Amino acid sequence: MDTEAVRSFVRAADLGQLRHAADELGVTQQAVSKRIAALERELGVRLFTRTARGVELTLDGRAFLPHARGIVADVDRAVAAVRPRSRAxxxxxxxxxxxxxxxxxxxxxxxxxxxxxxxxxxxxxxxxxxxxxxxxxxxxxxxxxxxxxxxxxxxxxxxxxxxxxxxxxxxxxxxxxxxxxxxxxxxxxxxxxxxxxxxxxxxxxxxxxxxxxxxxxxxxxxxxxxxxxxxxxxxxxxxxxxxxxxxxxxxxxxxxxxxxxxxxxxxxxxxxxxxxxxxxxxxxxxxxxxxxxxxxxxxxxxxxxxxxxxxxxxxxxxxxxxxxxxxxxx
Structure with missing residues (x-):
């Protein structure tokens, strides 16, 4: 599973807009959209529905979100554990x-x-x-x-x-x-x-x-x-x-x-x-x-x-x- 796709999903869920998630992650909105689409194909479910205000979580998206947060947190801790300027x-x-x-x-x-x-x-x-x-x-x-x-x-x-x-x-x-x-x-x-x-x-x-x-x-x-x-x-x-x-x-x-x-x-x-x-x-x-x-x-x-x-x-x-x-x- 692409952890950057999971991170993009979490930020989009938190911010409610792909554009805002892209700005925060330092990538294009198209890149965020492609990452989430690939994640949905891998999971075999839809995670978001499009609205006039941005995106909203589906029921499957809501079920996946807490686990996705855990994946992102684990990755961040793993990186911090080996990065000289941030690890112990x-x-x-x-x-x-x-x-x-x-x-x-x-x-x-x-x-x-x-x-x-x-x-x-x-x-x-x-x-x-x-x-x-x-x-x-x-x-x-x-x-x-x-x-x-x-x-x-x-x-x-x-x-x-x-x-x-x-x-x-x-x-x-x-x-x-x-x-x-x-x-x-x-x-x-x-x-x-x-x-x-x-x-x-x-x-x-x-x-x-x-x-x-x-x-x-x-x-x-x-x-x-x-x-x-x-x-x-x-x-x-x-x-x-x-x-x-x-x-x-x-x-x-x-x-x-x-x-x-x-x-x-x-x-x-x-x-x-x-x-x-x-x-x-x-x-x-x-x-x-x-x-x-x-x-x-x-x-x-x-x-x-x-x-x-x-x-x-x-x-x-x-x-x-x-x-x-x-x-x-x-």
Whole structure:
């Protein structure tokens, strides 16, 4: 069924004249007449009768009108759902329990009127995510391309916020009672971080982190998911992992896992947004500004060498940032 013919029928029914419907739809009166005639042939009924004042609905036309209104409304909603300037702001996150999703949820709770669509592209290569931004499949993606020169010309990368790391251990771990830890205290620990994909941005992050602080980060073997890792931490007296402070993890109460902040320096994962250079979604600016107002991390802060420069808010005079360099072992 031709949805434009249905739309022409609805407007003609509402306005009572084909000429007025044609003016509103931006077509000729003859085009509206032909559309309605084709619709009548397809349905096998007459929808209008001609009068001196215009057109009036037949009994069949009256029966069809509410359904036709529903068809037009459904089409309009479908178009709005995929049209970048009118659909919901669509942002790609790595996972719905990630710091990115948590920060977006915090924004939405304070701005519930925002039409927001949080999606997960489920791709490891950030260049694939950049292509999705370029084509408009998503309006922004929480990905980092460590070499910005390889980005598409019409996609840029902006700093969103930095996610501090914590050590996650079970109750029998030697460091379980610590209030905070420093990076040197992590040396020699058995740190398991499954799911590090070779050549991904997080693989480069952990490579630089391990080199800077002489850490052993084990990513070998299959990734069976967070629940399996959390079970292993609860049962082990020496296993640990690194998690983002804003990442959401849920485990049974009996696990009694401990999240321990790492300070002096704070180890931070820089989170960036890939966005289009031109015609960004109108709702994106408020989200980016929200991230810029997040509380600063305890200084000094360690960041990998490819971390983009943070956006500075009013009154921000800078911060102490330690880039990826090797720390003395002794």
């Amino acid at each position: 702001l669509r942002i790609d996150v790595l996972g719905l329990r990630s710091a990115q999703a948590v920060a977006l949820h915090d924004y939405w709770r304070s701005h519930p009127e925002t039409d927001l669509d949080v999606v997960t592209l489920r791709v490891d290569d950030p260049h694939v995510a950049a292509a999705a931004v370029q084509t408009g499949d998503v309006d922004a993606s929480f990905r980092t391309v460590t070499d910005p020169a390889t980005l598409p010309r019409d996609v840029r990368m902006i700093h969103a916020f930095d996610s501090p790391l914590e050590l996650l251990v079970g109750p029998r771990h030697p460091l379980a009672s610590a209030r905070t830890l420093t990076p040197p205290q992590l040396r020699g620990l058995r740190i398991r971080v499954p799911g590090i994909v070779p050549r991904s941005e997080w693989a480069e992050f952990y490579d630089q982190l391990a080199a800077a602080f002489d850490l052993h980060v084990d990513a070998a073997g299959p990734n069976f998911g967070d629940e399996v890792l959390l079970d292993a931490l609860a049962d082990s007296a020496d296993l640990a992992t690194l998690v983002g402070a804003r990442d959401r993890y849920i485990w049974p109460a009996g696990h009694d896992l401990r999240r321990i902040p790492i300070v002096d320096p704070t180890l931070a994962y820089p989170l960036s947004l890939l966005v289009r250079r031109t015609n960004p979604h109108p709702g994106l600016r408020a989200v980016v500004d929200h991230f810029a107002r997040l509380a600063p991390l305890p200084e000094p802060v360690w960041l990998p060498s490819w971390a983009p420069a943070p956006r500075r808010g009013a009154g921000d005079t800078g911060r102490s940032v330690v880039r990826a360099v090797a720390y003395p072992v002794g």
